[in-house]
Amino acid sequence: MNNILIINGPNLNLLGKREPDVYGNITLEDINKEIKSHFKNEDLKIDFFQSNEEGTIINKIIESEKKYNAIVINPAAYSHYSIAILDAIRSINIPVVEVHLSNIYRREEYRKKSVTAEASLGVISGFGYYGYIMAIEFILNNLVREK
Numbered sequence: 001m002n003n004i005l006i007i008n009g010p011n012l013n014l015l016g017k018r019e020p021d022v023y024g025n026i027t028l029e030d031i032n033k034e035i036k037s038h039f040k041n042e043d044l045k046i047d048f049f050q051s052n053e054e055g056t057i058i059n060k061i062i063e064s065e066k067k068y069n070a071i072v073i074n075p076a077a078y079s080h081y082s083i084a085i086l087d088a089i090r091s092i093n094i095p096v097v098e099v100h101l102s103n104i105y106r107r108e109e110y111r112k113k114s115v116t117a118e119a120s121l122g123v124i125s126g127f128g129y130y131g132y133i134m135a136i137e138f139i140l141n142n143l144v145r146e147k
Contacts, residue, residue, distance in 0.1 A: 096120045
């Protein structure tokens with residue numbers, strides 16, 4: 001069985017309330033349910049983790065290597081400046097795919113750079129919650145699925 005960890009960063013617990021014109025009305029709980037439903041027929045365990053605290057996210061990334069085959073991470077605002085999260089991603093030996101709900105390249109100038117993306121295999125941005133599904137599909141089809 002493949003084990004994938006989805007990490008969500010700061011303020012994503014406010015989805016559904018925060019900036020609905022950017023993020024829509026879907027909550028993080030709704031997103032997690034959609035992801036679970038999409039992969040219900042896969043031999044796959046998906047765990048979800050959300051924190052507003054940088055150190056807690058770093059610890060989770062570092063610990064993940066023992067339990068998971070891959071990580072899908074939405075570092076949220078931390079993606080724009082957290083060298084510490086970048087270094088944590090670089091320190092592990094499992095694939096990491098970065099996801100953003102909104103298209104960061106259509107947003108404010110300071111949101112157009114993702115330092116954490118430098119350590120990720122790739123970035124999926126602008127497809128809403130479906131970006132998580134795309135990331136998991138990529139991981140399963142290209143990286144961890146036993147053939």
